[in-house]
Amino acid sequence: MLSHFKIVLVETSHPGNIGGVARAMKNMGMSNLCLVNPKIFPSADATSRASGASDLLNSVEICPSLQNAIADCQLVLGASARDRTISWPELTARECAEKFVTAEQSKNKIALVFGRENSGLKNHELDICHYLLHIPCNPKFSSLNLATAVQVVCYELFVASGQKAESTIGDKNEIVLANAQQMELFYQHMQQTLLDIDFLHPEKSVSIMRRLRRIYNRISLDTKELDILRGILRFSQNHNNK
Numbered sequence: 048m049l050s051h052f053k054i055v056l057v058e059t060s061h062p063g064n065i066g067g068v069a070r071a072m073k074n075m076g077m078s079n080l081c082l083v084n085p086k087i088f089p090s091a092d093a094t095s096r097a098s099g100a101s102d103l104l105n106s107v108e109i110c111p112s113l114q115n116a117i118a119d120c121q122l123v124l125g126a127s128a129r130d131r132t133i134s135w136p137e138l139t140a141r142e143c144a145e146k147f148v149t150a151e152q153s154k155n156k157i158a159l160v161f162g163r164e165n166s167g168l169k170n171h172e173l174d175i176c177h178y179l180l181h182i183p184c185n186p187k188f189s190s191l192n193l194a195t196a197v198q199v200v201c202y203e204l205f206v207a208s209g210q211k212a213e214s215t216i217g218d219k220n221e222i223v224l225a226n227a228q229q230m231e232l233f234y235q236h237m238q239q240t241l242l243d244i245d246f247l248h249p250e251k252s253v254s255i256m257r258r259l260r261r262i263y264n265r266i267s268l269d270t271k272e273l274d275i276l277r278g279i280l281r282f283s284q285n286h287n288n289k
């Protein structure tokens with residue numbers, strides 16, 4: 048029930064945390080772990096903290112960048128301890144579990160992205176997330192240890208999967224959401240088109256593109272809808288070149 052989730056750890060500094068995450072995941076019946084540029088891995092610390100979950104460390108996926116790690120995912124959720132100045136759409140860990148542990152969503156690959164121990168996720172990394180995922184806690188001390196944060200999120204998914212297991216069979220909906228790589232190509236295409244028609248100015252393009260990403264991330268485009276939008280972009284570029 049939870050095999051469509053992938054836990055992605057970005058530039059983890061302490062290998063012990065990687066082991067702690069593997070253990071937390073296996074306790075909750077999850078196995079897809081991906082490391083983006085870990086500072087130290089493999090490591091004896093990771094193996095000893097993983098305890099009986101070193102099989103997850105043996106099958107771990109290691110990626111050179113976050114883009115790479117989420118390329119095959121249709122939905123990307125970024126776990127964040129902090130209030131951000133730009134408000135990305137936010138879900139609590141429980142709301143996330145209720146929304147994404149369903150048979151319909153199990154056709155999509157979903158990445159749960161966790162940040163660095165000392166500085167979390169950067170804004171440009173949150174830009175590729177459809178939602179921010181927050182674990183509610185003491186607002187004056189809201190930063191959990193990385194492996195603890197993964198534990199809480201996986202626990203919520205596990206509980207939700209038990210509740211949903213009976214009730215979600217028989218969904219006939221064939222819609223496939225666009226994955227992160229397809230969305231990234233779409234955003235590049237849109238940015239180029241908006242520059243070509245002089246709607247965007249290079250120096251202002253970052254904040255406008257960030258807002259446009261928020262709009263499109265909010266509505267979870269499927270591949271057919273994305274084809275239509277790319278067709279419109281191609282048409283307006285051709286039209287502009289005439």
Ligand code: SAH
Nearest residue numbers: 126127128161162165167181182190191196
């Ligand atoms: N000092 C960092 C926090 C690092 S904790 C900062 O200021 O952002 C390491 C990671 O654990 C975070 O990037 C986040 O992915 C996750 N995490 C920690 N506490 C969390 C919380 N309350 N809600 C959601 N994710 C949390």
